[in-house]
Amino acid sequence: MKILFLGDIVGRSGRDALTQRLPALRAQLDLDLVVVNGENASHGFGLAPDMARAFLAAGTDVITLGNHAWDRREIIPFLEEEKRVIRPANFPPGTPGAGAVVVEVRGGRRALVMNVMGRLFMDPLDDPFRAVQAELQRHTLGRTIQAAILDVHAEASSEKQAFGHSFDGMLSLVIGTHTHVPTADHQILPGGTAYQTDAGMCGDYDSVIGMQKGGAALRFWKKMPGEKLAPAEGEATLCGLYLETDDATGLATRVAPLRQGGRLSQIVP
Numbered sequence: 001m002k003i004l005f006l007g008d009i010v011g012r013s014g015r016d017a018l019t020q021r022l023p024a025l026r027a028q029l030d031l032d033l034v035v036v037n038g039e040n041a042s043h044g045f046g047l048a049p050d051m052a053r054a055f056l057a058a059g060t061d062v063i064t065l066g067n068h069a070w071d072r073r074e075i076i077p078f079l080e081e082e083k084r085v086i087r088p089a090n091f092p093p094g095t096p097g098a099g100a101v102v103v104e105v106r107g108g109r110r111a112l113v114m115n116v117m118g119r120l121f122m123d124p125l126d127d128p129f130r131a132v133q134a135e136l137q138r139h140t141l142g143r144t145i146q147a148a149i150l151d152v153h154a155e156a157s158s159e160k161q162a163f164g165h166s167f168d169g170m171l172s173l174v175i176g177t178h179t180h181v182p183t184a185d186h187q188i189l190p191g192g193t194a195y196q197t198d199a200g201m202c203g204d205y206d207s208v209i210g211m212q213k214g215g216a217a218l219r220f221w222k223k224m225p226g227e228k229l230a231p232a233e234g235e236a237t238l239c240g241l242y243l244e245t246d247d248a249t250g251l252a253t254r255v256a257p258l259r260q261g262g263r264l265s266q267i268v269p
C-alpha cells in the first residue's frame with residue numbers, strides 16, 4: 001500500500017495547501033491511503049465540519065484530531081455521522097466519536113487508523129498504550145487488515161519513541177503529531193514498523209508553531225494577556241511521511257519524508 005500521512009493542518013494556509021495540492025499529490029504518488037491531522041484547521045483551534053468535508057473531498061481518507069478536538073463544538077455531533085474523522089482513543093469511556101476506524105482502499109484492502117494522545121506535559125487522559133493494545137486485539141495485521149496507522153498526538157519525544165518500540169511489528173506506522181515541527185528520525189524499526197517522532201505541521205513556517213510570530217513571541221516576554229493568537233498566513237509547507245507497505249505482512253518496506261511548498265527545504269518522494 002502507498003500511504004501518505006500529513007501532520008497538523010494549521011489555519012487557512014494549511015487548509016488551502018491541502019485542498020489545492022492533495023489531488024495532484026495523490027495522483028503523482030499513486031496513493032492508496034491519505035491520513036491527515038486536522039486539530040488546528042479552524043484558525044488554529046479545532047476542526048469545523050465543512051473543513052472536514054473539504055479535506056475528504058480533496059482525497060483524504062481519514063482525519064485524526066488531538067487536544068484541540070473539541071474547540072469547534074459543531075464537530076461533536078458530526079463525529080457520529082462521519083466515522084472517517086476520529087479523536088484520541090484514550091478519552092474517557094462515553095466520549096463522543098471513536099478513536100479508530102477501518103477504511104477500505106483500492107482493491108478491497110482494509111486499513112486501520114488509530115489516534116491517541118500522550119500524557120507527558122499534556123492533559124491527563126486514560127492510558128494510551130493500553131488503548132492501542134485493546135484495539136489491536138480486534139484485528140490481525142496482514143490478515144483482517146492490510147495496514148495499521150497510529151497517530152500519537154503527544155508533546156514528549158520519549159513517549160512517542162516508547163510507542164514506536166512497544167508496537168514495533170504490530171503496526172505499519174507509528175507517527176507523532178502535535179509539536180508542529182518535523183523530526184528527521186523517520187525510519188523502519190527492527191520489527192518492520194515505520195516510525196517518525198513528529199510529522200511536522202502543514203502550515204506557514206515563518207511563525208511560532210503556525211501562529212503569527214510577533215504575538216506568539218510576546219507571550220514569552222510579558223506574562224500578561226496579549227493580543228489573540230492568529231495563524232500565520234504565508235504559504236504552507238505540507239509536511240509528513242510517505243510509506244510503502246507489504247499487504248501480506250502490513251509492515252513497511254519504504255519510508256520517505258515529504259515537505260512541499262512554503263519555506264522548508266523541499267523533498268517529495
Ligand SMILES: [Fe+2]
Binds near residue numbers: 039040
Ligand atoms: Fe497541533
Ligand SMILES: [Fe+2]
Binds near residue numbers: 039067153178
Ligand atoms: Fe495538539
